[in-house]
Amino acid sequence: MNEPIRVMVMDSAAVDVLQRQVRELTTIIAGQRTMIGELTATIASQKALIGELQAVIAAQKIEIGGLKDEIALLKGLKPRPKFPPSRMEDGTDEIRKPGAKGCDSKMCVVRWRFGDRRN
Numbered sequence: 747m748n749e750p751i752r753v754m755v756m757d758s759a760a761v762d763v764l765q766r767q768v769r770e771l772t773t774i775i776a777g778q779r780t781m782i783g784e785l786t787a788t789i790a791s792q793k794a795l796i797g798e799l800q801a802v803i804a805a806q807k808i809e810i811g812g813l814k815d816e817i818a819l820l821k822g823l824k825p826r827p828k829f830p831p832s833r834m835e836d837g838t839d840e841i842r843k844p845g846a847k848g849c850d851s852k853m854c855v856v857r858w859r860f861g862d863r864r865n
Contacts, residue, residue, distance in 0.1 A: 756764075815825040 811826070818825050
């Protein structure tokens with residue numbers, strides 16, 4: 747059942763060719779490893795730059811909103827209403843009690859889950 751080991755006999759010229767090809771491949775691999783290191787450093791610096799640019803964009807959005815309000819005020823219009831941030835994204839939606847701010851009826855339902863109505 748054991749297969750016999752096959753031995754390949756090569757002349758010295760073929761061995762020299764194979765050794766040269768191995769050296770060339772080793773050089774190529776070393777160059778690619780260097781390139782991977784450089785690209786990793788570039789990616790890290792680009793990620794940092796992206797973070798800085800996102801902060802600049804957020805600041806610009808706030809400034810633009812203020813400028814829009816100022817333009818509206820100078821035109822004699824009302825400024826944009828200030829809405830509180832939504833609480834649904836962070837999972838802090840609470841069930842409001844009757845009489846709470848924004849609830850004018852006895853049935854103040856703010857959360858529906860799977861057909862379950864809560865007061």
